[in-house]
Amino acid sequence: MEIVAVFLEFDFLRNAFLTGIMIGFLAPILGVFLVVRRLSLIADALSHITLAGIAASLLLGKYFSLFAGLTPLYLGIVFSVSGALLIEKLRTVYKTYQELSIPIILSGGIGLGVVFISLADGFNTDLFNYLFGSVIAVTETDFWTISVITLVVTLLLFFFYKELFFLAFDEEQAIVSGINKNLVHFIFIILVALVIASAMRIVGILLVSSLMTLPVAASMRIAQGFKQMFIFAIIFGELSVVIGLISAYHLDIAPGGTIVVTAILILIITILLKRKRC
């Protein structure tokens, strides 16, 4: 119990722990919809554009005191949501090759990120934390911002669950039954952008998409029905975050790595437990 107790003892660790719990819940539930709609790579594209936002914020912080005092999470969110809207726009430009919008935004994001990082004279500890996650870097402002995002995303998912479910399973039928596809998809993609920007504090930009897909991939192996898929995905997401954070702190490793390795181990166990066609 001692290895867990330390997380409740210090404020900064408590922030990381509680934020991790929220991310371990949010990332897999949105991930379920991403995976079944075969949109897993959108998470990667948005995390890279978030990196550009973070780098821009760190760069601006060097020159303007306004940005120096502002958590980079805010500009990360702005970039992430803008990237989501751009993906949607590009999907209408390339109607028959909609998936092209993802690599365009992904490379655009990493390109911009590299430019901003170079202008800011290269890497520093802050940026390293954003890339691979950190146990100690979660501030109280981050905690409260992510709490609000968790509340908003959970409520919206609750209200739009049946529409998202129907669209994911059978888009044509969903439209015939009168569901407004564009509105629901727009809201969904904004939610994804918000969650990605939130999750990168803990798990890091480069690994955030894995927390949205690995628990879902494991859950898919054993779930009977769509609701069960959520339950297992959340359990696996939380296990990965909690085990990952604790081991990251005690082994002095970036939590992004330990969380993803835990999620991979869970995935391997489910594959070995049940060999099923997916």
Next chain:
Amino acid sequence: MDYQAENIIDIRSLSFQYGTRTVLENIDLQIKKGTFLGLVGPNGSGKSTLIKCILGLLQPTYGEIKLFNRPIDKFNQWHKIGFVSQKANSFNSGFPASVYEVVSMGLFGKVGLFRFFTKQHKEKVKQAIELVGMTEYSKRNIGELSGGQQQRVFIARALVSNPELLILDEPTVGVDIHSATNFYHMLSNLNKSGLTLLLVTHDIAAMTEHVNAVACLNKRLHFHGNTKEFQENHGLSVFHGQEVPLRAHSISYGGN
């Protein structure tokens, strides 16, 4: 058949083009309440396009469509129409949705945004599953079922909102003969209980035993009449795409 019955579908002078290619040309088709219409035609004859126009998924290039006496652009009672698509046979079989969950989707449009399932809705889902004889499978994932069983589930989903019109696009593709026969019997019974049906099919032999009207489409509407007339005067020649002039339009215009 009641020739005085109201038109459920009323299509006037409908044409549809994909770019410069004309897929449907000057279609006039009225389907009255209580009809069980078989829509036949060779591959690429525009059957699925016509269905998509009726469902509002495609906008006709010319002409107009009325559903339940309302122009389609003003029609909003989509729960009155159940639809089982061709795609129902080729959905992602790995999708982890149970039979109960798939059937409940049929009520989502009717329930509406920001509203939730009530006990009555849940009861309706159970009844629809029972109607197609799939109760014992209701917790199973849809991908684990056979083609015939999956088709029953999709019918249940289309029926759960108590539609007045059921549209089926090639529902027996990939289903074995025994299941298809049972399936047609089920459709006949639904028609007898008052449901209007529009069935797109290649399976002419099985279809003519159960439908009470036939429409033959090959870019234009080459025939629309009752089953007996179809068998006597036209039969398979129409289906094989030979040019047959429009001779009978008995159902829509009331004469026979």
